[in-house]
Amino acid sequence: MVEGDWEYQPVRLPPDVTRISATVQLGIRAEFGGWELARTLLYADGSRKVWLRRKLSRGLVAGLAT
DSSP: OEETTEEEEEEEEOTTSOHHHHHHHHHHHHHHHOOEEEEEEEOTTSOEEEEEEEEOOGGGSTTOOO
16 A cells, blocks of 8 residues: 555454564564554454555656656
8 A cells, every 4th residue: 555655564463473473573574675663453352453664665656667
């Protein structure tokens, strides 16, 4: 999903994923994909929805000639 100058990626983490494991998974995405944490939502069943974001690279926007 693209909004303004940001690209967003929702990630759903099931309830059996520990906080440490979630931290490692999100850290890997941040380190190698350039993502940063935008928002988290904790559900009553223990699952989490996390929105990651990163700045759009104008050279990668579909439909634009560079």
